Amino acid sequence: MEKFFRRNFAGYAFLAPWLIGFFLLALGPIVASLYLSFTKYNIVRPPQWIGLDNYFYMFQFDDRFKKALQVTFTFVVISVPAKLIFALAVAMALDKGVRAIGWYRALFYLPSILGGSIAVAILWRQLFDYNGVINAVVRWFGIDGPYWLSDPRYSLWTLIVLAAWQFGSPMLIFLAGLRAIPNDLYEAAEIDAAGPVRKFFAITVPLLAPVIFFNLVLQMIEAFKSFSGAFVISGGAGAPLDSLLFFTVYLYNEAFQFLRMGYASALAWVLLLIIALFTAIAFWTSKYWVHYENERG
Amino acid sequence: MTDATLSNTSALASQYRTLKLRRARRAGLLKHIFLIITSLIMIYPLLWMLSSSLKPENQIFGDLSLWPATFEWENYWQGWNALPVSFTTFFWNSTVVTVLSVIGNVISCSFAAYAFARLEFSGKTIWFALMMMTLMIPYHVVLIPQYLLFLQLGWVDTYLPLIVPRFLAGDAFFIFLMIQFFRQLPRELDEAAMIDGCSPFKIYWAIIMPLSLPAMATAAIFSFIWTWEDFLGPLVYLNDMKDYTVPLALRMFVSQDSVSQYGPMFAMSILSILPIILFFVVFQRLIIRGIAMSGLK
């Protein structure tokens, strides 16, 4: 018993703040939302237990739920890799030997600061307008640009560009990760006359793997939950023709616009399970490509 | 060694050096072109906001040029005092909440991360999975249960709901981020210190933390930005305008059914991102190559 205590004491002592916070502040609301997902709850009246009805309705009748899933999946699959590749490229360009590097970094972080504000919504409308800046550039190449924001075939792309454009946080994490790679490894590689491509795949990628993995998992979770950009740009309801109906935008409308908190909670739990599934897959594959340099055996 | 071979090698060496230099220069030029073009795209929204903040109201949306015809510096003064409470108060409130949150996040999350990354204790996997789960649940469905919880605690209309969770490692993003960085540090250090009789706390404080400066700086930057910009938390928990934070105040400028003040809103938006940029530029200096690390390898 004493041995058990001693073995676990340090771990639980360091974990204590999180445990307290989890049990006192986080767990209750999460369990409450699970309970609410089995109820009909319009916020004003007490919730009514209706069993699995919300889930039945969702999978049997709700076409917008399916549409929301489709939009969200497309967004995740395209925007996450695009954002990560861009973030890594910029991080590597900024890693060394650039003057005024601090300001460069701040500059590249700027778009992320603007987030999903009203200003971004207005700006995006101006940029992607039929007579806007983007089409002016496209016209320069002799192409007649589309109606980006109102054509359901293209509108999601404006959000994907927005997501990739706000690449600041993975970039910063990549930078911190690159800084943790010992310089002498590169020097040693140079003596072996390794080119930049080889250096990238032989040194950077394996040593950066834990950070790449982190960014991949987190950006994926964030993309699944992505809300504010789609919300402000689509006018709050996923227009045009639900092509910007992100899962959380749908969920918000159900909860706060139509006061179906019970149904919204059920939607949230389905999303949670989907995210959990993908995260679990990511963790499982990480065994094969993420090696923690110092945790041999 | 004969003179011939000597001159031969030195010629080879100088050839190699010029080749390397030329290659570096070409790479440098490409890098700079890439950086400059990217920065132009990055800075455009800021220029646009700056120009909007200097235009008279009736020209912001009709006139698309970036250079204002007249400079309305008035917008800044007006914006600062537009609401019944001046922006001095909002900036002060935001500063208090943000600084406390940054401190709380860095301390409490690094505790939890140290436990997960370096200590052995039973139940670790389950706690880790639960921690990841808190990242996955869409915020909008826990909003109301959380509000009821804080109401029960009597915390509504105070800053406590915004700050206390930060001291209880409420944001799993940072825990996971730090775990990934801690796992990159050489285990030999802990093991050596353990043999020397160091307590886990001593190891955390004297070895892990100093070596993780880049990760801590990254976490501090993110937590500053995200808290500074957070608006849903303040929206729900703060009732008195004297307690409002900057983002909440900014959302009061635009009205559906009466005069809006876009000029002053853009002016205040510009001012509101200055502290972020400042904090960013100062703290990003800490994202440096870990000195100890390359030495130890």
Add this chain to the structure above:
Amino acid sequence: MSILNRRRFMTGAAGTAGSLAVLAAFGGRAFAQDIAIRHFWWGNPERDKRTFAVIDLYNQKNPGTVVSGESLGFADYFTKLTTQIAGGNMPDVIQQGYGVLFEYIANGAVVPLDDYVGKSLDISKMDESAIQAGTVDGKFYALSIGANSHMAMYNTRLYEEAGIKVGENFDPYGYTYDDLKRIAVEIKNATGVPGTDDNTADYQNFSDFTVQKGANLYNEDGSFGPTQEIVEEYWSIWAGIRDAGGTPPGPESAGLAGVSELSQLGVVTGKSATSYLWSNQLVGAQGLMQDPLGAAMYPNTPEMIPGSVIQPSQFVCLSRDSSNPEAATAYMSAFVNDPEMTAVLGLERGIPSNSDVRAALQSSLTPPEAVSVAFFDAIQGKTAPLTAPPPSGSAEVEQTFERVAVSVLLGERSIPEVASDFLAQAKAILARA
């Protein structure tokens, strides 16, 4: 599990946290002996200044009561109110709009005022129509603080350049969709700017049109009023104007479906010469542009059956959670009657419903305010009676209309096909609600 009500369930979840409640002492606020009344509204800098000034006035005049104001932007107001309903700590006096008021009444979040009328609450000077508008099932719930109607706002410079003159070839209070088509095309030809926004996806215009065709938006039994013919005709009329070049191209308008941001209106951005809004938004829209705006009613059919209604834009209501309804209603009463207080508020929330207050304000109007007042005088007698309050689910029907109309604008599907699709969805929504 079903007998567990929300409150008890949440208390259980929160109970474990009791030990931490001691921390709350740090953040607690001292409560004075005075009666505290909280007033919550959505606003903007101007409205906030005026309302806080009014609150100060009231507090000076009424020692013993301390009113405190809370304000948020419109977009955030209802999110917060929803949270507070769940928490059972709504402010005493809350602001409501016409569209959502009935949901709140039906849900019991807003309580009747009948017990206070003639005592703490004086409504003797209120317009009868305003009182009617705040009455549901014979109970009086909501105090109107400004009247509103549908308004077509047009760019007078572009109209003049195209030779469109009020009184000669344009009657702002009695023109048909055919007239609009002619005017819009003339403006397009003369100035290059399309004469009007495309209202294919505008639900407010559609609801007007339904009434103009002699139908109700919602029938007595709560079912949806518009028929397949009405929906098809509405979209065909706008398609006619669009095809003649009187509106911006369809895809352009599709991007604005459901967007309520004032700065994105065609008349503000210069992409068209006419936009359609609520009359109390005229002052705001004018503030964003240089050319002066004129006001007109929505277009009509040749039969000229009135379609627009005059309805309160905003109400003040007493919330379920008020602990001192007498003091709260006394404050509400002063808010609409007190000459000093109403003078400070002005027309900022719309045309006041109290006749004395209206008369007193006449002398101090700004130009756009004067346009609003003239518009209101002109539409008297040309509007439809207020109909029964919309059933719950109506907000979702509105959103659905805005969504499906986009396929008409993009020309993806035929009008009859989209119309029957819309009606089927509306029916399903109302059945579910």
